[in-house]
Amino acid sequence: MTKRRHTPSTSKVRRRELGFKRKGDGRHQERIRRPDPCRIHIEPTEKNLTGVAGLAPFGAFIRELGVDAALSRSFSRLKTGRSVVYPMAAQMRLLMDSALAGEERVFGIEALAVDPLFVRLAGGVVPSIDTVYRDLCRFDEESLEALHRMVVDHGLALVARRKHRFVHIDVDTTVEPLFGTQEGALPGPNPRYHGRPSYHPILARIAEADAIVGAKLRPGDTSFGEADVPFVEECIDRARAAAPSAVIYVRIDGAGDCSALMHAVAVKGCFFLTKARMSPDLVGMVAHATGWRTIDRDADGRPRRQVTEVPFRRSDWPDGVRVIAVRTRDRENGKQIYLWEGLDYTVQVFLTNEPVEAPEDVAARYDLRAGIEPLIGDVKHGWGCGRVPSHSFNANHAALLLKLLTANLMRRYVLEHVPHLASWRTPWLRRALILVPGRLARSSRGTKLHVPERSQLARWLN
Structure with a gap:
């Protein structure tokens, strides 16, 4: 018979790390009594x-x-x-x-x-x-570029701490809603405040170090696309300099289904991994696809997750693009599409130029891209990167980069000490x-x- 082990309380674990010392063996049996705060006298005598x-x-x-x-x-x-x-x-x-x-x-x-x-x-x-x-x-363009280089250098220092066989560059954008008349505050994609003027910054991280290796503040009407190819190319060049022997993957969400971006990544000798844009012709091919292979079953033995490769290609894609469809009965996050009447499946489609990896492993590798979401949440809410201090666009860009520089330095500080x-x-x-x-x-x-x-x-x- 297996003895039941109680999971330690997270609050107690962190309380101990923060320096709290529990009385005796950690079990306080006596009933506590709160003191009367009126009997605590406050004297403003300490200046230091x-x-x-x-x-x-x-x-x-x-x-x-x-x-x-x-x-x-x-x-x-x-x-x-x-x-x-x-x-x-x-x-x-x-x-x-x-x-x-x-x-x-x-x-x-x-x-x-x-x-x-x-x-x-x-x-x-x-x-x-x-x-x-x-x-x-x-701050002008030259000084902003110098500050961005400092952010990148300290992010790459985290990557160079040890050798990596694989390096995954995750690129994503986020929305900073604005409630004023700041320079560059324009309506654009905004899932929460529809039509609200905003900024639309782009961030890049290296997953192995959870470090920020690229950032750029953009007006709110800017979407991810061909204009961001130089940004991605710079991220690849920096990652290769920090980890010259590593195999580099670039993971992007559905916006990565861009022929110019895929060509740029392939020319750099890297692998891209992105969601596919579900155009009607691709949807039709997936709906009639055959050769579905079961990779997971439920408790009753029914197929729960299946994969297949779809023989589909757009004319402007680079050579060697694999189209991998994954259909599942699970209710997972992200946009999923129902294609089969009478079958409780939803489907997602991935694109990659990696030639030999198993389809299910490609999907699993893409799913690890989700780690950039908590990082973005941390820089927005933990470091205040969602707050803008000025009417000037360059001033707001400088404030963003300063906070990201501090975040990378804090990461180095923690890993060191x-x-x-x-x-x-x-x-x-x-x-x-x-x-x-x-x-x-x-x-x-x-x-x-x-x-x-x-x-x-x-x-x-x-």
């Missing part, structure tokens, strides 16, 4: 308490990586002259610290300006938000590593930052 103690070790980490020096080299030209009080590199680091602390907008700097550690890292004086807004508007937390998303990482209470103590020997002994930050520092 901080709520973002994690900014200090993170700042030391990225300084060792050369990030501060790179920002100074690349962006000091945007603000020159003897009268400059807030250098451009310092302003960019200020915005990165603000994003680390969980502030999604420039206005959040006002709240952080009362924190002594944040002020000290800002150079002793936090600028007015009007100054920060003006500095964001200084606390790899056992690598599966956590940004809100939990922020609680464990950044939003840590502390006290600044200054003396003739320098400045010390005291943090709680049981915090995650203190444990790995020790």
